Amino acid sequence: MKLDYDLIREILLITEEYSDGKHHILDAFYQKRITPVPSNAAMRTNVEYLRMARYVQCKLTSAKVYRIIDLTPKGREYLDSIRDEKVWQKVKEKIRENAGTISMDIVKNLAVKIAEGFIFHS
Incomplete structure (x- = not known):
């Protein structure tokens, strides 16, 4: 599964x-x-x-x-990276465009980059 x-x-x-x-x-x-x-x-x-x-x-x-x-602290850190609904929707969009399955580390890194884009380019 x-x-x-x-x-x-x-x-x-x-x-x-x-x-x-x-x-x-x-x-x-x-x-x-x-x-x-x-x-x-x-x-x-x-x-x-x-x-x-x-x-x-x-x-x-x-x-x-x-x-x-x-x-765990690792779980909290991951959750913090994907918590925001706007960021999460963008992450899912990128995953659908480029892969199918992807590691959680990549999901986290992608979420951080997307969030940085929202923060620094708004």
């Missing part, structure tokens, strides 16, 4: 807003706040990637499923 950058962004935004840094957040909690509702497989794939990339802190449940507890 491919990464879903919109879903990743939503997961990070929701985690930032609702995390207490101690308790894990259930997939169903995210799914109630994301439209369209992601499948369980999409949630697992993208959460697992965020965990492996060290964007989120997770807890492994007894059901062998990772649940997010909080963002």
